[in-house]
Each structure stands twice: as C-alpha cells, then as structure tokens.
Amino acid sequence: MTVLEQPGAYHLSPPPGWRPQLDPAPLLPDAEPHRMLGTDAAAGLDPALLTRLYRELVRGRRYNEQATALTKQGRLAVYPSSTGQEAAQVAAALVLEERDWLFPSYRDTLAAVARGLDPVEVLSLLRGDWHSGYDPRATRVAPLCTPLATQLPHAVGLAHAARLKGDDVVALALVGDGGTSEGDFHEALNFAAVWRIPVVFLVQNNGFAISVPLAKQSAAPSLAHKAVGYGMPGRLVDGNDAAAVHQVLQEAVRRARRGGGPTLVEAVTYRVEAHTNADDATRYRTDDEVQAWRAHDPIALMERELRSRGLLDDAGVREAAAGAEELAAGLRARMNQDPELRPDDLFAQVYAEETVQLAEQRTRLAEELAEELAADEAARQDGAQHDGDQHDGARTEGAHGAEGATR
Amino acid sequence: MSAPATRAPAAARKPATMAQALNRAMRDAMAADPTVHVLGEDVGTLGGVFRVTDGLAKEFGEDRCTDTPLAEAGILGAAVGMAMYGLRPVVEMQFDAFAYPSFEQLVSHVSRMRNRTHGALPMPITVRVPYGGGIGGVEHHSDSSEAYYMATPGLHVVTPATVADAYGLLRAAIASDDPVVFMEPKRLYWGKADWSPDSPEQVPGIGRAVVRRPGRSATLITYGPSVPVCLAAAEAAREEGWELEVVDLRSLVPFDEETVVSSVRRTGRAVIVHESPGFGGPGGEVAARVSERCFHYLEAPVLRVAGFDIPYPPPMLERHHLPGVERVLDAVARLQWESDWTAAADGGGTEGGGN
Numbered sequence: 001m002t003v004l005e006q007p008g009a010y011h012l013s014p015p016p017g018w019r020p021q022l023d024p025a026p027l028l029p030d031a032e033p034h035r036m037l038g039t040d041a042a043a044g045l046d047p048a049l050l051t052r053l054y055r056e057l058v059r060g061r062r063y064n065e066q067a068t069a070l071t072k073q074g075r076l077a078v079y080p081s082s083t084g085q086e087a088a089q090v091a092a093a094l095v096l097e098e099r100d101w102l103f104p105s106y107r108d109t110l111a112a113v114a115r116g117l118d119p120v121e122v123l124s125l126l127r128g129d130w131h132s133g134y135d136p137r138a139t140r141v142a143p144l145c146t147p148l149a150t151q152l153p154h155a156v157g158l159a160h161a162a163r164l165k166g167d168d169v170v171a172l173a174l175v176g177d178g179g180t181s182e183g184d185f186h187e188a189l190n191f192a193a194v195w196r197i198p199v200v201f202l203v204q205n206n207g208f209a210i211s212v213p214l215a216k217q218s219a220a221p222s223l224a225h226k227a228v229g230y231g232m233p234g235r236l237v238d239g240n241d242a243a244a245v246h247q248v249l250q251e252a253v254r255r256a257r258r259g260g261g262p263t264l265v266e267a268v269t270y271r272v273e274a275h276t277n278a279d280d281a282t283r284y285r286t287d288d289e290v291q292a293w294r295a296h297d298p299i300a301l302m303e304r305e306l307r308s309r310g311l312l313d314d315a316g317v318r319e320a321a322a323g324a325e326e327l328a329a330g331l332r333a334r335m336n337q338d339p340e341l342r343p344d345d346l347f348a349q350v351y352a353e354e355t356v357q358l359a360e361q362r363t364r365l366a367e368e369l370a371e372e373l374a375a376d377e378a379a380r381q382d383g384a385q386h387d388g389d390q391h392d393g394a395r396t397e398g399a400h401g402a403e404g405a406t407r
Numbered sequence: 408m409s410a411p412a413t414r415a416p417a418a419a420r421k422p423a424t425m426a427q428a429l430n431r432a433m434r435d436a437m438a439a440d441p442t443v444h445v446l447g448e449d450v451g452t453l454g455g456v457f458r459v460t461d462g463l464a465k466e467f468g469e470d471r472c473t474d475t476p477l478a479e480a481g482i483l484g485a486a487v488g489m490a491m492y493g494l495r496p497v498v499e500m501q502f503d504a505f506a507y508p509s510f511e512q513l514v515s516h517v518s519r520m521r522n523r524t525h526g527a528l529p530m531p532i533t534v535r536v537p538y539g540g541g542i543g544g545v546e547h548h549s550d551s552s553e554a555y556y557m558a559t560p561g562l563h564v565v566t567p568a569t570v571a572d573a574y575g576l577l578r579a580a581i582a583s584d585d586p587v588v589f590m591e592p593k594r595l596y597w598g599k600a601d602w603s604p605d606s607p608e609q610v611p612g613i614g615r616a617v618v619r620r621p622g623r624s625a626t627l628i629t630y631g632p633s634v635p636v637c638l639a640a641a642e643a644a645r646e647e648g649w650e651l652e653v654v655d656l657r658s659l660v661p662f663d664e665e666t667v668v669s670s671v672r673r674t675g676r677a678v679i680v681h682e683s684p685g686f687g688g689p690g691g692e693v694a695a696r697v698s699e700r701c702f703h704y705l706e707a708p709v710l711r712v713a714g715f716d717i718p719y720p721p722p723m724l725e726r727h728h729l730p731g732v733e734r735v736l737d738a739v740a741r742l743q744w745e746s747d748w749t750a751a752a753d754g755g756g757t758e759g760g761g762n
Contacts, residue, residue, distance in 0.1 A: 130525070131523040131524075132527075136524055142491065143520075153484025153485050154485075157485030157486060157490075158488035158489065159488070160488065161489040165492070184480050184481070187481030191478070191485055349525055350560060350561055351585050352529060352583070356661065356664060357661070
C-alpha cells in the first residue's frame with residue numbers, strides 16, 4: 001500500500017523527533033513589576049531586613065554622591081553613577097551568603113561596597129591606579145567588568161565548577177538593559193539553562209544604554225520575557241522597591257541552591273544621573289522624565305514604609321545619615337591621598353613566569369625611572385642652591401626644569 | 408606531571424599519529440589532575456570532529472569531558488569562570504575560524520585576568536585550535552590565525568610539529584598556570600612517527616625552540632605545519648650544495664630568541680617560513696628581531712616565505728597559496744650567495760664586524 005492510498009494518515013503523526021513542548025506559562029513574568037513597599041504584603045516583611053535595607057540605601061546614595069564629587073575634583077578618572085539604582089544593587093549584595101559570588105559590571109561598585117568591600121579598593125578601576133583593586137577570591141566578588149555581558153559566562157562557569165566540586169555556591173551576575181543585546185548574554189543564559197547552573201541573572205533595566213532608550217534596544221515584551229526562550233523563569237520587579245527586589249532575588253537564589261537552575265530577574269529602575277560624568281543626558285531625555293523617576297525614589301519608598309509601620313523616626317533618619325556621612329568622609333579622606341603607583345607592576349603578573357622580552361622591557365623602564373629620579377634630584381638641588389638669589393638668571397630655568405621633571 | 412623517560416626502549420615504540428599523542432596527553436593530564444576538564448563542541452560522545460578527544464568522556468565521565476552548546480564565547484567564558492574557581496579547563500575550538508566568536512573572551516579576559524587582579528586570578532586555560540590548511544577544507548576551515556593571538560600580551564601561543572612535541576607541549580600547556588593557545592596543525596594530525604605512549608620522550612618545555620636539522624649555509628625558521636616543508640626543502644637543497652639548518656620555533660610566545668639568533672649568527676642567512684599571510688604575520692616579528700640582533704652577521708636580507716595576503720583560498724586552489732618546497736628553495740636562492748663578506752672578515756675576527 002502506498003502513502004497516497006492512506007488518505008490523512010501521512011499528516012496525522014508529528015515529525016519523528018518532535019517532543020511535547022514544555023509549558024511556557026510557569027516561566028512567564030508577571031504582567032506588572034512585583035511590588036512590596038506600600039502594599040499589604042509588606043506587613044509580612046522582617047522589620048530588621050527593612051531597616052538594614054534602608055540604611056544601606058542611604059549609605060549607597062551618599063556613596064554615589066561622594067564618588068561623583070571625587071570625579072569632579074579629578075580624584076576619579078570616571079564614575080558611572082548608580083544613583084536611583086541603589087535598591088537593586090543593595091538587595092543584590094544582601095541576598096547572598098558569604099560563600100556566594102557576585103559578578104558586577106562597572107556600574108555596580110555600590111553592590112560591591114554594600115557587600116562589605118573596601119570602597120577605595122572597589123574604586124581602583126575608576127580611579128585608574130590599577131584595573132582591579134580587590135582580591136576576587138578573598139571577597140568572592142569578580143572584577144568589575146567593562147565589556148558588556150562578558151562577565152555572565154564567567155558566572156556560569158564559576159557556579160558550574162563549584163557544583164562539580166560539590167560546593168553550595170550561587171553566582172549572582174549583574175547586567176544592564178543594553179547588555180541584554182550582547183551575544184554573551186544569550187550564550188550565558190543558554191548555557192545556564194541547559195546545564196541547570198545555580199546562577200541568577202539580574203538585569204538592571206535603567207532605561208538607557210548611554211543615550212539609547214530601551215525601545216531601540218529590544219522589541220521583547222519585557223527583558224524578563226527573554227528567559228522563556230531559554231527555558232528558565234523570568235521575573236519582573238520594581239527595581240526601586242528594595243524589599244521587592246530582595247524578595248524576588250531571594251526566591252531565585254533559593255531555587256538555584258536547591259538545584260532548580262537559573263532565573264532571569266529584570267529590575268525596572270532608572271539611571272537618574274548621566275551615563276558618566278563625561279555624558280550629557282539633556283541631549284537625549286527630558287527633565288520631566290527624570291523628575292517622574294525622582295518621585296519614585298528608592299530611599300523615599302522605603303522611608304515611607306518604615307515610618308508608616310513605626311520602624312523609623314527623625315532620629316533614625318539622622319542616624320542613618322550619620323552612618324552614610326562616615327562612609328563618605330572616610331572615602332573622601334583616603335581618595336584625597338595620591339595612590340602609591342608601582343610602575344614595576346606593569347610587568348608583574350603578565351605571565352606566571354616572566355618572558356625574556358618582558359624582563360628586558362621591565363629593566364628598560366626601571367632605567368628610565370632611575371634617570372628621571374636622578375634628574376629630579378639634580379634639579380631640586382640646583383633649585384635649592386639658587387634659592388634666594390634674585391639675580392641669577394639660571395634660577396627660573398632650573399625651577400622650571402624641576403617642575404617639568406616632577407610632573 | 409610525571410617525568411617521562413628520555414627515550415623509551417625501541418620495543419615499546421610504535422607508529423603513532425599526532426592526534427593519538429594529543430589524545431593521550433589529555434588522558435594522562437586528566438588522570439593525573441582531577442581539576443583538568445575538557446569542554447567543547449562534539450568533544451564528548453563523538454570524540455571531536457578530529458577524534459582528538461576520543462574516549463575521554465567514556466573514561467572520565469561527561470562532567471570531565473563535556474559537550475557544550477554551540478557557542479564559542481560561552482565555552483571560553485565558562486572556562487574563565489571555571490578557572491576562577493580553581494579548575495584547569497582545556498577548551499577545544501572546532502576549527503581555526505570557528506574560534507573567532509570567542510575572541511573577546513580571550514583578549515579582554517583570558518589574557519589579562521592575571522594582570523588585572525595582581526595575580527589573584529591566574530587563568531590556567533588551554534585553548535586547543537586546530538589550524539592551517541592543506542586538508543582540502545572549504546571556506547572557514549583552513550585559517551592560520553596565530554598572528555592574532557601573538558599580538559595579544561598575556562597569552563602563550565604554542566604549536567607542535569612532531570608527535571613527541573604534540574604530547575609534551577600539550578602536557579606542558581595544560582600544566583601551565585598561564586593561558587595557552589595551543590595551535591594544532593591539522594594537516595599533521597595523521598602524520599605518524601615511532602612513539603611510545605607509555606613512556607613518552609621528554610621534550611623541552613614551552614618557550615624553547617629546537618634545531619630540527621643542523622646546517623651551516625642558511626637557517627630556515629619555521630613552526631607547525633611548515634616544519635615538514637622546510638625539512639623537505641633542506642633535503643632537496645643538498646643537491647644545490649646548501650646545508651640548511653631548520654629551526655622549529657615550537658612556541659611563538661614566548662619567543663626563543665636565543666636559539667634563533669645563535670643559529671642565524673652561525674649561518675649568516677635566514678628565511679622564515681609559515682602559512683599565515685606574510686603582511687602583519689609572525690615572520691615580520693621574527694625578521695625584525697633577527698635583524699636587530701644579527702645585523703653584523705647577515706650576508707643577505709632576512710626573507711619570508713608566507714601565505715599570500717589573501718583570504719584563505721578554496722580547496723581546489725589552495726596549493727597555489729601554501730608555501731611549498733619550491734618556494735622555499737627559491738627564497739634560499741635569493742640569499743645573495745655571491746656575498747661572503749662575513750666569511751672573509753672571519754680571518755680578521757668577525758665579532759661586531761662590518762663597519
């Protein structure tokens with residue numbers, strides 16, 4: 001009997017390799033960003049957690065202001081502010097256990113500071129005295145990552161390795177809305193889902209990739225929806241509601257810890273400041289938009305909740321501000337010291353064992369520095385010799401030479 | 408890493424291919440060190456498209472030899488994270504040109520993580536890249552991509568040309584605390600040599616070149632797939648009365664200047680041979696260093712025999728592109744054989760001569 005002699009049968013069975021689809025419904029994010037503060041659900045929240053989040057938010061805001069000020073004073077080469085995004089970064093830091101790992105991008109210095117790292121060490125990259133100023137293994141915070149989304153596969157690989165060793169470690173990786181367009185975002189999420197890696201991806205959707213708004217970045221229903229295509233749950237949360245972000249991240253971390261695999265969380269927030277101090281945000285957005293977000297401020301939202309529940313009064317506000325001021329003053333004082341620069345470090349740790357060529361280059365630089373130092377010293381002595389001799393024409397030249405040598 | 412015997416008894420030595428030696432190197436490394444993990448596309452069940460990882464998943468399990476999704480940046484990026492946690496990943500890139508999506512991970516992270524973190528995060532990652540032409544591969548299967556890697560500080564770039572080196576250098580690469588781009592000349596995968604898998608001979612470590620064939624007329628400086636070409640050229644050159652020395656670099660980074668320089672100072676003439684396009688290729692760097700350090704010993708300009716500066720040709724035309732024996736001999740013939748000033752100066756002492 002030929003196929004044609006069995007009408008209909010040919011089309012009845014699905015393709016041989018086809019398997020029933022997974023139901024995408026449980027993976028879908030809610031229609032609206034999850035909120036806690038100001039809702040009835042907030043009543044069930046731990047007061048100690050809320051108070052801790054509030055203090056960290058206040059500290060975080062002050063840290064952002066201080067870092068921005070230090071940039072204007074020339075103490076930082078550049079600072080990408082996270083003002084307005086404190087809730088997402090603070091919640092990300094607080095949700096992790098000590099053994100867990102955090103994978104920040106360059107805008108996430110606050111997350112590292114909120115995790116307890118030394119802010120001066122965290123700001124090394126942006127100050128420019130070295131690329132990474134803290135020990136990632138000791139702190140379990142990966143180096144601040146500048147090439148967008150490239151830290152996400154690192155988080156996947158690290159959590160994979162930890163699981164292979166039988167260690168209970170979750171990796172939390174931070175990325176922005178712009179970063180979700182990168183190929184590494186796709187590859188990392190795909191790997192994580194296929195291998196059921198204990199990793200949580202937190203997208204801080206702050207509305208802009210420098211000047212490009214989200215509408216020009218993605219046509220997805222939401223960034224959280226992207227999770228569904230990989231077979232992991234997507235969660236949408238109000239990124240300025242620290243309690244909500246903490247709750248959603250905690251669920252995702254717990255899920256990862258018990259072997260449930262990865263989660264993609266989109267925190268909807270706003271970059272209140274420009275991209276960096278070098279950017280002019282007035283070229284691509286209106287003040288009205290910024291003001292609307294300022295009215296949805298993460299600290300104000302938390303303060304209102306705490307006051308309404310009697311967990312915070314004016315004295316508590318002053319106390320939190322004083323704690324933040326202490327952080328800022330310490331940071332200011334230490335950043336106003338010139339960092340100790342070690343040119344020899346340029347060659348140290350390029351390789352485990354220095355190559356012949358690098359050894360030659362290191363020697364050459366050392367000789368240059370020695371000559372510079374000697375010239376400096378000679379000019380200083382020259383200057384001292386002529387000091388007070390108003391009529392010596394060489395003085396001006398000598399002093400000028402000394403200045404040139406020390407710069 | 409156990410210290411293998413210098414030379415196995417003749418009875419234990421039998422014909423083996425480079426692919427088998429590479430396979431054995433990974434197997435021995437995995438057996439010796441539980442932190443060694445192999446990952447890549449088709450490396451598990453299939454044993455790799457060139458079968459270089461054959462049997463590893465079966466012997467060590469899929470957690471140790473893992474088939475990944477088809478995503479080279481993801482593979483290398485995951486390897487970075489694994490290395491951060493103390494593992495020693497061995498990554499297979501399926502073909503030279505298929506490694507390009509992982510380039511950002513390699514350049515922006517693998518090569519500089521140690522430096523970035525003051526040594527806190529070394530990257531003991533081996534990236535195996537089957538490379539080069541001569542296998543009749545269609546587009547994207549025959550690139551010589553070593554110059555890209557050489558231009559990136561922080562990477563080691565290693566390439567074997569013999570069965571014994573394939574084993575020894577891959578073991579050294581996996582044991583290295585630095586990232587190694589391990590370039591495997593796929594046209595030599597099936598080349599055989601007598602070799603003992605159970606007591607492989609000891610070879611010099613990474614960063615050491617070797618003189619494959621001694622000679623006093625001129626030096627051929629080469630590596631990987633061009634080593635057999637140069638050895639054949641040296642044999643053919645005897646008819647012309649030239650005794651050519653063949654230096655196999657083995658490692659492009661670190662570059663063994665001493666072996667190269669001492670050879671050229673002896674012979675006074677040098678030709679660099681590689682498949683990679685000549686412009687901006689490894690030969691330019693070698694020629695510059697030879698010129699800087701052997702200027703007063705040279706009888707002739709340092710010449711290069713390289714692939715043309717063209718996208719790799721389709722298989723039916725590749726023989727026109729690949730440097731072969733004739734092209735090497737043509738270059739040797741242009742080494743100003745009428746010039747003998749350094750030899751003449753020899754009588755009066757040559758060191759630093761030629762003023």
